[in-house]
Amino acid sequence: MGLEFEIVLRLVISGVLAALIGWERKSRDKEAGLRTHFVVSVGSTLIMLVSKYGFNDILHPYTVVLDPSRIAAQVVSGIGFLGAGTILVQRQSIKGLTTAAGLWATAGIGLAIGAGMYTAGIAATILVLIALELLNRTDKWFFSKSKRFVIRALNINPVLATLNESGFKIRKIQINNASTSSENQEVALTVMLEAKKDADIQTLIVTIQQITGVLSIKVD
Structure with missing residues (x-):
């Protein structure tokens, strides 16, 4: 009974830790959210548990010897296919x-909890959350990000002057x-700008929209 309780406990802890990471991703409207991270972590934990305890009934110290890491090791490579599905290439940017990376880390957390390494799993979860939340804010404070402007106008000279x-x-x-x-020489202007604050971008958008001859503006 003790082993069964320990197995269920590890699955529950794994799911809770993954849900914290998934909630952070979901709050930012990312492709993989709470449910995906939860399932990845619980599945990784289950695979580790099967790898450790699933063959105890056939093991024999002299005739049958198994490597308990072989099954669990496949999670590391297998999660790469799932992670690749969340990567989108849009024009000249990669999202x-x-x-x-969060899914890959979540799988590692699940393996750690499945192996009984609670401290390592909890510590890794805290560090991942710090990286996703705190470092994301630091990135916005100190580093510029590229914004792509697509502007359609009848006369781009005032637009170029405003951008400069x-x-x-x-x-x-x-x-x-x-x-x-x-009679209607419409021109499409695509510009890549670097900005630190979203508020500055919004101000620039309003300024460009007020220019005579600007038909549309799109920012991504």
């Missing part, structure tokens, strides 16, 4: 790397003719 006067670092500018009509 989902942090979520994929905005104080943002311009990484890339691409100009395409969106219309071949001589």
